[in-house]
Amino acid sequence: MDLNAPVLIHWMDWDLLSRLGAAAILGVLLGLDREMRGHAAGMRTHALICFAAAAMTVSIIALYGQLGGLRMDPLxxxxxxxxxVGIIGAGLIVFSRGRVHNLTTAAHLWVAAVIGIACGAAQWPLVAIAALVSLVLLTLLRLVEDKDDDRVIGRRSEARDGEA
Incomplete structure:
Protein backbone atom coordinates (compact mmCIF):
# COMPACT_ATOMS: atom_id res chain seq x y z
CA MET A 1 0.00 0.00 0.00
CA ASP A 2 1.36 3.44 -0.95
CA LEU A 3 1.07 6.02 1.79
CA ASN A 4 1.88 9.68 1.63
CA ALA A 5 4.95 10.86 3.50
CA PRO A 6 4.22 11.84 7.11
CA VAL A 7 4.24 15.49 8.07
CA LEU A 8 6.41 15.79 11.14
CA ILE A 9 5.41 17.99 14.06
CA HIS A 10 8.46 20.26 13.76
CA TRP A 11 7.26 21.20 10.26
CA MET A 12 4.35 23.16 11.66
CA ASP A 13 4.53 26.70 10.45
CA TRP A 14 2.82 30.03 10.98
CA ASP A 15 0.74 29.57 7.85
CA LEU A 16 -0.90 26.44 9.21
CA LEU A 17 -1.38 27.96 12.66
CA SER A 18 -2.90 31.12 11.17
CA ARG A 19 -5.37 29.15 9.05
CA LEU A 20 -6.56 26.96 11.91
CA GLY A 21 -6.32 29.67 14.57
CA ALA A 22 -8.33 32.16 12.51
CA ALA A 23 -11.03 29.55 11.97
CA ALA A 24 -11.26 28.76 15.68
CA ILE A 25 -11.37 32.42 16.73
CA LEU A 26 -13.91 33.38 14.08
CA GLY A 27 -16.02 30.37 15.02
CA VAL A 28 -16.11 31.57 18.64
CA LEU A 29 -17.10 35.08 17.51
CA LEU A 30 -19.79 33.72 15.21
CA GLY A 31 -21.23 31.59 17.99
CA LEU A 32 -21.22 34.41 20.52
CA ASP A 33 -24.58 35.77 19.34
CA ARG A 34 -26.22 32.35 19.56
CA GLU A 35 -24.67 31.76 22.98
CA MET A 36 -25.94 35.07 24.34
CA ARG A 37 -29.44 34.27 23.10
CA GLY A 38 -29.38 30.85 24.78
CA HIS A 39 -29.52 28.70 21.65
CA ALA A 40 -28.32 25.11 21.59
CA ALA A 41 -25.52 25.73 19.09
CA GLY A 42 -23.37 28.39 20.74
CA MET A 43 -19.71 29.31 20.82
CA ARG A 44 -18.28 25.83 21.19
CA THR A 45 -20.39 24.34 18.41
CA HIS A 46 -19.62 27.14 15.97
CA ALA A 47 -15.93 27.12 16.85
CA LEU A 48 -15.67 23.36 16.42
CA ILE A 49 -17.47 23.37 13.07
CA CYS A 50 -15.42 26.30 11.75
CA PHE A 51 -12.16 24.74 12.98
CA ALA A 52 -13.04 21.27 11.67
CA ALA A 53 -13.92 22.66 8.23
CA ALA A 54 -10.59 24.51 8.13
CA ALA A 55 -8.62 21.46 9.25
CA MET A 56 -10.42 19.29 6.71
CA THR A 57 -9.68 21.80 3.94
CA VAL A 58 -6.00 22.10 4.87
CA SER A 59 -5.74 18.32 4.93
CA ILE A 60 -7.38 17.79 1.54
CA ILE A 61 -5.29 20.54 -0.09
CA ALA A 62 -2.11 19.01 1.35
CA LEU A 63 -3.09 15.49 0.25
CA TYR A 64 -3.99 16.74 -3.21
CA GLY A 65 -0.56 18.40 -3.49
CA GLN A 66 1.27 15.33 -2.19
CA LEU A 67 -0.50 12.96 -4.56
CA GLY A 68 -0.08 15.26 -7.54
CA GLY A 69 -3.81 15.47 -8.16
CA LEU A 70 -4.11 11.79 -8.93
CA ARG A 71 -7.17 9.83 -7.77
CA MET A 72 -8.59 12.81 -5.85
CA ASP A 73 -11.23 15.48 -6.22
CA PRO A 74 -10.56 18.18 -3.61
CA LEU A 75 -13.94 19.80 -4.26
CA VAL A 85 -23.76 20.62 8.54
CA GLY A 86 -27.11 19.76 6.95
CA ILE A 87 -27.54 16.86 9.35
CA ILE A 88 -26.73 19.06 12.33
CA GLY A 89 -28.99 21.84 11.05
CA ALA A 90 -31.88 19.46 10.50
CA GLY A 91 -31.54 18.28 14.08
CA LEU A 92 -31.66 21.87 15.34
CA ILE A 93 -34.71 23.08 13.43
CA VAL A 94 -37.93 22.61 15.36
CA PHE A 95 -41.50 23.40 14.37
CA SER A 96 -43.53 24.15 17.47
CA ARG A 97 -46.79 26.01 18.07
CA GLY A 98 -46.95 27.16 14.47
CA ARG A 99 -43.45 28.67 14.52
CA VAL A 100 -40.08 27.52 13.22
CA HIS A 101 -37.26 27.68 15.77
CA ASN A 102 -33.45 27.57 15.32
CA LEU A 103 -33.52 28.20 11.58
CA THR A 104 -31.09 31.11 11.95
CA THR A 105 -28.80 28.97 14.09
CA ALA A 106 -28.75 26.23 11.44
CA ALA A 107 -27.96 28.78 8.72
CA HIS A 108 -25.31 30.29 10.95
CA LEU A 109 -23.62 26.91 11.31
CA TRP A 110 -23.46 26.71 7.54
CA VAL A 111 -21.76 30.13 7.44
CA ALA A 112 -19.28 28.95 10.09
CA ALA A 113 -18.44 25.92 7.95
CA VAL A 114 -17.93 28.04 4.82
CA ILE A 115 -15.69 30.47 6.72
CA GLY A 116 -13.76 27.49 8.07
CA ILE A 117 -13.23 26.17 4.55
CA ALA A 118 -12.05 29.61 3.43
CA CYS A 119 -9.63 29.78 6.40
CA GLY A 120 -8.27 26.35 5.52
CA ALA A 121 -7.74 27.44 1.92
CA ALA A 122 -6.14 30.73 3.09
CA GLN A 123 -8.63 32.81 1.12
CA TRP A 124 -8.18 35.74 3.50
CA PRO A 125 -10.25 38.36 1.62
CA LEU A 126 -13.17 35.92 1.53
CA VAL A 127 -12.68 35.12 5.22
CA ALA A 128 -12.71 38.80 6.18
CA ILE A 129 -15.74 39.69 4.09
CA ALA A 130 -17.75 36.61 5.10
CA ALA A 131 -16.99 37.03 8.80
CA LEU A 132 -17.75 40.75 8.76
CA VAL A 133 -20.97 40.42 6.78
CA SER A 134 -22.27 37.51 8.87
CA LEU A 135 -21.50 39.31 12.15
CA VAL A 136 -23.19 42.47 10.90
CA LEU A 137 -26.22 40.53 9.68
CA LEU A 138 -26.59 38.77 13.00
CA THR A 139 -26.15 41.81 15.23
CA LEU A 140 -27.76 44.63 13.27
CA LEU A 141 -30.69 42.63 11.96
CA ARG A 142 -31.32 41.26 15.45
CA LEU A 143 -31.69 44.84 16.68
CA VAL A 144 -34.20 45.54 13.91
CA GLU A 145 -36.10 42.34 14.67
CA ASP A 146 -36.18 43.16 18.40
CA LYS A 147 -37.64 46.60 17.66
CA ASP A 148 -40.28 45.03 15.41
CA ASP A 149 -41.12 42.53 18.15
CA ASP A 150 -41.55 45.39 20.63
CA ARG A 151 -43.93 47.14 18.20
CA VAL A 152 -45.97 43.97 17.70
CA ILE A 153 -46.15 43.37 21.45
CA GLY A 154 -47.22 47.00 21.95
CA ARG A 155 -50.03 46.58 19.38
CA ARG A 156 -51.21 43.40 21.06
CA SER A 157 -51.36 45.01 24.50
CA GLU A 158 -53.24 48.02 23.02
CA ALA A 159 -55.74 45.65 21.41
CA ARG A 160 -56.25 43.85 24.73
CA ASP A 161 -56.74 47.15 26.55
CA GLY A 162 -59.40 48.10 23.98
CA GLU A 163 -61.23 44.81 24.52
CA ALA A 164 -61.48 45.27 28.28
Whole structure:
Protein backbone atom coordinates (compact mmCIF):
# COMPACT_ATOMS: atom_id res chain seq x y z
CA MET A 1 0.00 0.00 0.00
CA ASP A 2 1.36 3.44 -0.95
CA LEU A 3 1.07 6.02 1.79
CA ASN A 4 1.88 9.68 1.63
CA ALA A 5 4.95 10.86 3.50
CA PRO A 6 4.22 11.84 7.11
CA VAL A 7 4.24 15.49 8.07
CA LEU A 8 6.41 15.79 11.14
CA ILE A 9 5.41 17.99 14.06
CA HIS A 10 8.46 20.26 13.76
CA TRP A 11 7.26 21.20 10.26
CA MET A 12 4.35 23.16 11.66
CA ASP A 13 4.53 26.70 10.45
CA TRP A 14 2.82 30.03 10.98
CA ASP A 15 0.74 29.57 7.85
CA LEU A 16 -0.90 26.44 9.21
CA LEU A 17 -1.38 27.96 12.66
CA SER A 18 -2.90 31.12 11.17
CA ARG A 19 -5.37 29.15 9.05
CA LEU A 20 -6.56 26.96 11.91
CA GLY A 21 -6.32 29.67 14.57
CA ALA A 22 -8.33 32.16 12.51
CA ALA A 23 -11.03 29.55 11.97
CA ALA A 24 -11.26 28.76 15.68
CA ILE A 25 -11.37 32.42 16.73
CA LEU A 26 -13.91 33.38 14.08
CA GLY A 27 -16.02 30.37 15.02
CA VAL A 28 -16.11 31.57 18.64
CA LEU A 29 -17.10 35.08 17.51
CA LEU A 30 -19.79 33.72 15.21
CA GLY A 31 -21.23 31.59 17.99
CA LEU A 32 -21.22 34.41 20.52
CA ASP A 33 -24.58 35.77 19.34
CA ARG A 34 -26.22 32.35 19.56
CA GLU A 35 -24.67 31.76 22.98
CA MET A 36 -25.94 35.07 24.34
CA ARG A 37 -29.44 34.27 23.10
CA GLY A 38 -29.38 30.85 24.78
CA HIS A 39 -29.52 28.70 21.65
CA ALA A 40 -28.32 25.11 21.59
CA ALA A 41 -25.52 25.73 19.09
CA GLY A 42 -23.37 28.39 20.74
CA MET A 43 -19.71 29.31 20.82
CA ARG A 44 -18.28 25.83 21.19
CA THR A 45 -20.39 24.34 18.41
CA HIS A 46 -19.62 27.14 15.97
CA ALA A 47 -15.93 27.12 16.85
CA LEU A 48 -15.67 23.36 16.42
CA ILE A 49 -17.47 23.37 13.07
CA CYS A 50 -15.42 26.30 11.75
CA PHE A 51 -12.16 24.74 12.98
CA ALA A 52 -13.04 21.27 11.67
CA ALA A 53 -13.92 22.66 8.23
CA ALA A 54 -10.59 24.51 8.13
CA ALA A 55 -8.62 21.46 9.25
CA MET A 56 -10.42 19.29 6.71
CA THR A 57 -9.68 21.80 3.94
CA VAL A 58 -6.00 22.10 4.87
CA SER A 59 -5.74 18.32 4.93
CA ILE A 60 -7.38 17.79 1.54
CA ILE A 61 -5.29 20.54 -0.09
CA ALA A 62 -2.11 19.01 1.35
CA LEU A 63 -3.09 15.49 0.25
CA TYR A 64 -3.99 16.74 -3.21
CA GLY A 65 -0.56 18.40 -3.49
CA GLN A 66 1.27 15.33 -2.19
CA LEU A 67 -0.50 12.96 -4.56
CA GLY A 68 -0.08 15.26 -7.54
CA GLY A 69 -3.81 15.47 -8.16
CA LEU A 70 -4.11 11.79 -8.93
CA ARG A 71 -7.17 9.83 -7.77
CA MET A 72 -8.59 12.81 -5.85
CA ASP A 73 -11.23 15.48 -6.22
CA PRO A 74 -10.56 18.18 -3.61
CA LEU A 75 -13.94 19.80 -4.26
CA UNK A 76 -15.62 16.92 -2.45
CA UNK A 77 -14.70 18.73 0.77
CA UNK A 78 -17.65 21.03 0.10
CA UNK A 79 -19.98 18.10 -0.43
CA UNK A 80 -18.92 16.39 2.78
CA UNK A 81 -19.10 19.60 4.81
CA UNK A 82 -22.51 20.47 3.39
CA UNK A 83 -23.89 17.04 4.22
CA UNK A 84 -22.53 17.12 7.74
CA VAL A 85 -23.76 20.62 8.54
CA GLY A 86 -27.11 19.76 6.95
CA ILE A 87 -27.54 16.86 9.35
CA ILE A 88 -26.73 19.06 12.33
CA GLY A 89 -28.99 21.84 11.05
CA ALA A 90 -31.88 19.46 10.50
CA GLY A 91 -31.54 18.28 14.08
CA LEU A 92 -31.66 21.87 15.34
CA ILE A 93 -34.71 23.08 13.43
CA VAL A 94 -37.93 22.61 15.36
CA PHE A 95 -41.50 23.40 14.37
CA SER A 96 -43.53 24.15 17.47
CA ARG A 97 -46.79 26.01 18.07
CA GLY A 98 -46.95 27.16 14.47
CA ARG A 99 -43.45 28.67 14.52
CA VAL A 100 -40.08 27.52 13.22
CA HIS A 101 -37.26 27.68 15.77
CA ASN A 102 -33.45 27.57 15.32
CA LEU A 103 -33.52 28.20 11.58
CA THR A 104 -31.09 31.11 11.95
CA THR A 105 -28.80 28.97 14.09
CA ALA A 106 -28.75 26.23 11.44
CA ALA A 107 -27.96 28.78 8.72
CA HIS A 108 -25.31 30.29 10.95
CA LEU A 109 -23.62 26.91 11.31
CA TRP A 110 -23.46 26.71 7.54
CA VAL A 111 -21.76 30.13 7.44
CA ALA A 112 -19.28 28.95 10.09
CA ALA A 113 -18.44 25.92 7.95
CA VAL A 114 -17.93 28.04 4.82
CA ILE A 115 -15.69 30.47 6.72
CA GLY A 116 -13.76 27.49 8.07
CA ILE A 117 -13.23 26.17 4.55
CA ALA A 118 -12.05 29.61 3.43
CA CYS A 119 -9.63 29.78 6.40
CA GLY A 120 -8.27 26.35 5.52
CA ALA A 121 -7.74 27.44 1.92
CA ALA A 122 -6.14 30.73 3.09
CA GLN A 123 -8.63 32.81 1.12
CA TRP A 124 -8.18 35.74 3.50
CA PRO A 125 -10.25 38.36 1.62
CA LEU A 126 -13.17 35.92 1.53
CA VAL A 127 -12.68 35.12 5.22
CA ALA A 128 -12.71 38.80 6.18
CA ILE A 129 -15.74 39.69 4.09
CA ALA A 130 -17.75 36.61 5.10
CA ALA A 131 -16.99 37.03 8.80
CA LEU A 132 -17.75 40.75 8.76
CA VAL A 133 -20.97 40.42 6.78
CA SER A 134 -22.27 37.51 8.87
CA LEU A 135 -21.50 39.31 12.15
CA VAL A 136 -23.19 42.47 10.90
CA LEU A 137 -26.22 40.53 9.68
CA LEU A 138 -26.59 38.77 13.00
CA THR A 139 -26.15 41.81 15.23
CA LEU A 140 -27.76 44.63 13.27
CA LEU A 141 -30.69 42.63 11.96
CA ARG A 142 -31.32 41.26 15.45
CA LEU A 143 -31.69 44.84 16.68
CA VAL A 144 -34.20 45.54 13.91
CA GLU A 145 -36.10 42.34 14.67
CA ASP A 146 -36.18 43.16 18.40
CA LYS A 147 -37.64 46.60 17.66
CA ASP A 148 -40.28 45.03 15.41
CA ASP A 149 -41.12 42.53 18.15
CA ASP A 150 -41.55 45.39 20.63
CA ARG A 151 -43.93 47.14 18.20
CA VAL A 152 -45.97 43.97 17.70
CA ILE A 153 -46.15 43.37 21.45
CA GLY A 154 -47.22 47.00 21.95
CA ARG A 155 -50.03 46.58 19.38
CA ARG A 156 -51.21 43.40 21.06
CA SER A 157 -51.36 45.01 24.50
CA GLU A 158 -53.24 48.02 23.02
CA ALA A 159 -55.74 45.65 21.41
CA ARG A 160 -56.25 43.85 24.73
CA ASP A 161 -56.74 47.15 26.55
CA GLY A 162 -59.40 48.10 23.98
CA GLU A 163 -61.23 44.81 24.52
CA ALA A 164 -61.48 45.27 28.28
Missing amino acids: RIFEATGSF
